[in-house]
């Protein structure tokens with residue numbers, strides 16, 4: 001499957017239309033949204049790589065759109081983008097850096113500085129770091145960060161070594177590079193099977209207990225003319241979805257089960273996922289944004305193309321979602337046996353998280369992605385215990401769930417690098433609040449409203465007890481859950 005149009009060949013639920021473009025209604029059009037220009041990054045704990053620098057110069061611009069009017073945006077709000085590379089991301093190498101690495105680091109730092117000067121900032125390294133909680137040491141002034149001699153680079157710029165990871169899987173450089181390039185990776189056999197057995201039982205229980213709540217949510221999202229509060233039974237809600245929905249029903253979703261279920265809490269807030277998230281995000285401190293269970297019943301339509309960050313009120317690029325199937329998923333090609341039917345695993349537009357030009361130059365309404373040249377990649381068959389990970393701006397979708405297959409349940413857990421700010425919807429005139437899709441509002445309303453209430457809180461750093469720190473292990477707030 002190499003092109004968007006190949007997706008037309010996927011089997012579809014009766015009455016549904018192809019899940020790929022051209023987009024077919026305003027709601028789906030609004031869902032399309034992508035951005036995030038991460039450069040290559042090859043860091044693993046305990047090792048260093050000068051390639052990190054390109055990430056910073058790349059994201060400094062990418063984060064401005066599509067949520068801001070770039071020409072008017074006050075760049076000093078983009079705290080997380082302004083790490084002095086050797087300060088924010090550098091891990092102590094096992095042996096001193098080679099001269100070549102040091103020279104390359106100095107050159108990269110100079111390039112970033114000149115970029116800032118072109119952007120008209122006086123001294124970005126100094127003025128923009130205050131309050132960036134995810135970057136522990138305060139940066140040296142620019143004169144120290146861009147030293148004249150190699151010796152001064154070594155002594156001025158290298159911060160104290162971060163603590164090494166104390167548990168969890170260590171991702172290889174090639175996996176990290178693949179994530180940067182494609183915007184997704186799969187980690188095989190990441191989760192212990194016994195955890196997944198109790199997770200599945202807990203999730204099935206939540207599906208029964210919260211079915212009405214979930215259908216009401218779908219009515220709210222898909223039936224703009226219907227008041228969900230006026231419906232009380234499953235029959236009424238299914239009728240509303242049948243007769244008034246602007247789109248086919250692709251899934252039922254259930255938010256934040258970790259707040260009530262200890263089995264979900266153990267997985268969603270546990271160190272196995274958090275260790276991987278911290279490496280993919282290259283973040284020392286990671287928070288959980290939400291978990292969400294997706295149920296696809298046989299005959300359900302496709303999951304439309306979307307980027308997760310479009311639905312999160314966070315002004316960040318450092319966001320990653322883990323997708324954990326609760327039964328083996330054969331994937332869109334039907335697995336190894338040609339006789340097994342396809343199954344609705346995730347499909348990714350590889351590299352779309354770096355497609356800065358798409359939302360910058362194009363009006364996303366009615367946008368046909370087929371000429372973007374994305375390679376369409378899927379996870380392939382996944383076993384219980386495998387986890388796929390996608391960047392917050394990576395465009396992805398899932399095929400319809402074929403009739404005659406068992407329902408497909410998958411738990412997602414979304415993580416972000418600590419220090420991200422809330423979208424400043426009211427106080428920052430350059431923010432385009434209409435671009436935030438409210439599909440997940442039920443998930444974040446409580447903490448978002450609390451955090452933004454009060455003068456000067458709009459655009460505050462996203463710290464809340466419902467956004468628990470899960471990495472590093474010694475700072476984990478997982479013990480506060482379930483509530």
Ligand SMILES: O=C(O)CCC(=O)C(=O)O
Pocket residue numbers: 251294296303308321322323397398410412
């Ligand atoms: O499982 C699905 O069908 C959708 C999942 C999804 O969109 C996500 O993980 O962000």
